[in-house]
Amino acid sequence: MSQLEDILTFNKNFVEKKAYEPFVASGHPAKKMTVVTCMDCRLIELLPQALNIKNGDAIMVKCAGGMIEDPYSSTMKSILVSLYELGSEAVYVIGHTDCGMHGLEAKNMIEDIKKRGVNDQSFAVVRAQGVNPEEWLNGFQSVDEQVRSSIAVVKNHPLLPAGTPVFGLVIDPKTGELRSIK
């Protein structure tokens, strides 16, 4: 059976036995908070539990490294939607130690992409969009600096509601321990 078939079979049973009931919530975050964090698979359950966040408590925005680089990215758009349309009132940017984006160098990833058969012509298509893959695909060198830099993008956004608190944290993906970033 394929993974998709497995998922669909499980899902049918999940719905039939009403396993969703403990998760029922409104689409407006009860704790009026937005969390921006990394897509790392170790954080799926650990991060909410370590922060005492339950289904319906917070808006979660996830991307590689929890990096907010472009003020007009889908990540920043999600933050603004959460603040204006969903009732969120505070933003928490949470990086983590041992992140896959830590030390990720674009040139190495470009090599990996080429090994998988993507040719120079495809990279030319990317460049034609005004995107430099050597910059775009870079990770970061310091998680603290990454969090500070992401916070700055949010705080300096011209459309951020005045007075919105923006906090920075780093989480340990093993113990869930949080550290504040000043």
Ligand SMILES: [Zn+2]
């Ligand atoms: Zn990560």
